[in-house]
Amino acid sequence: MTDTTFTPRVFSGIQPSGGLTLGNYLGAMKRFVDMQDEGSYQTVYCMVDLHAITAKFQDPATLRHNTRELAAGFIAAGIDPAKSILINQSQVPEHAQLAWIFNCVARMGWMGRMTQWKDKAGKNAEAASLGLFAYPALMAADILIYHATHVPVGEDQKQHLELTRDIAAKFNHDYGVDFFPLTEPVIEGAATRVMSLRDGSKKMSKSDPSDASRINLTDDADAIAKKIRKAKTDPDALPSEIEGLKDRPEARNLVNIYAALNDQTVEQVLTDVGGQQFGSFKPLLADLAVAKMAPISIRMAELMADTAEIDRILARGATQAREITAPILKKTYEIIGMVG
Numbered sequence: 001m002t003d004t005t006f007t008p009r010v011f012s013g014i015q016p017s018g019g020l021t022l023g024n025y026l027g028a029m030k031r032f033v034d035m036q037d038e039g040s041y042q043t044v045y046c047m048v049d050l051h052a053i054t055a056k057f058q059d060p061a062t063l064r065h066n067t068r069e070l071a072a073g074f075i076a077a078g079i080d081p082a083k084s085i086l087i088n089q090s091q092v093p094e095h096a097q098l099a100w101i102f103n104c105v106a107r108m109g110w111m112g113r114m115t116q117w118k119d120k121a122g123k124n125a126e127a128a129s130l131g132l133f134a135y136p137a138l139m140a141a142d143i144l145i146y147h148a149t150h151v152p153v154g155e156d157q158k159q160h161l162e163l164t165r166d167i168a169a170k171f172n173h174d175y176g177v178d179f180f181p182l183t184e185p186v187i188e189g190a191a192t193r194v195m196s197l198r199d200g201s202k203k204m205s206k207s208d209p210s211d212a213s214r215i216n217l218t219d220d221a222d223a224i225a226k227k228i229r230k231a232k233t234d235p236d237a238l239p240s241e242i243e244g245l246k247d248r249p250e251a252r253n254l255v256n257i258y259a260a261l262n263d264q265t266v267e268q269v270l271t272d273v274g275g276q277q278f279g280s281f282k283p284l285l286a287d288l289a290v291a292k293m294a295p296i297s298i299r300m301a302e303l304m305a306d307t308a309e310i311d312r313i314l315a316r317g318a319t320q321a322r323e324i325t326a327p328i329l330k331k332t333y334e335i336i337g338m339v340g
């Protein structure tokens with residue numbers, strides 16, 4: 001840990017690459033709202049459009065649509081632009097400027113060890129973009145350009161956050177300063193890794209070819225209930241203790257989802273539903289999911305009817321954000337020895 005005391009500040013981001021899932025909601029957005037409402041942090045939430053172009057070509061009109069839809073998703077899920085700073089990454093240029101510095105701090109070996117790089121580049125790394133390789137340095141810049149102290153994310157981002165700490169530590173060490181905080185990942189709650197509804201060994205993802213594998217934030221009540229009714233399960237009754245979920249990935253996933261949606265622990269849920277068959281548990285889960293998720297999809301559609309208002313919110317967010325990021329970039333340049 002560094003000795004400097006930093007303002008408690010939360011930063012997190014989501015890619016506007018089209019389609020938000022229940023995984024994004026429970027692993028990230030819902031917890032963003034909790035941290036916003038807790039009142040002990042300044043909160044900054046971001047559509048990371050510069051990250052969205054690293055993996056594959058994005059049609060410009062689609063990227064614009066997806067960015068606005070993600071902003072609508074944030075607001076519909078409970079992010080209040082009067083309480084949190086809501087931004088689009090490319091509108092705050094200091095993110096990309098600090099990322100360049102971090103490209104010169106991070107080592108090729110560190111980047112090459114990132115499991116998301118290996119997964120996304122696949123067997124043909126030669127054909128992957130340089131941006132995909134450098135992706136985690138931009139992510140570190142997103143966080144550290146705010147001197148953010150806490151970053152709520154799902155389990156799959158843990159390694160990137162460890163790298164963010166490595167970059168901050170190396171910068172501080174190389175320049176003999178105590179300038180960037182060693183940010184704390186916040187990976188908490190019952191749903192840090194929501195799994196596919198069709199296969200409990202696979203992460204719920206917008207890129208899964210089967211739409212039945214996920215609940216989309218744009219799904220209506222009927223679609224949500226139907227997907228839960230059809231979710232893969234096993235023939236046994238639900239256990240009363242957590243140990244009973246071992247080796248039952250589909251059962252564990254549905255119980256985790258229930259707990260996260262209902263703000264309960266898995267233990268509490270099992271105390272209530274232990275002994276029930278899926279035939280009676282699934283309707284309970286479907287009702288809960290519809291009650292919590294359907295209003296979000298309705299609100300998102302309403303917000304998308306006025307994209308000019310979304311653009312105004314993002315412009316205001318960018319102005320507020322730059323009050324934080326511009327001085328931190330200026331100071332970074334001074335530390336490095338850039339004349340300006």
Ligand code: TYM
Binds near residue numbers: 023140156
């Ligand atoms: P992204 O866009 O893939 O996902 C956004 C957030 O949703 C979480 N998530 C899940 N959580 C639980 N179960 C799931 N099935 C699931 N799927 C997605 C992710 O863990 C993430 O928290 N690199 C990031 C975006 C990013 C970022 C940042 C995050 C860019 N800069 C700075 C934090 C701080 C990403 O691709 O997330």
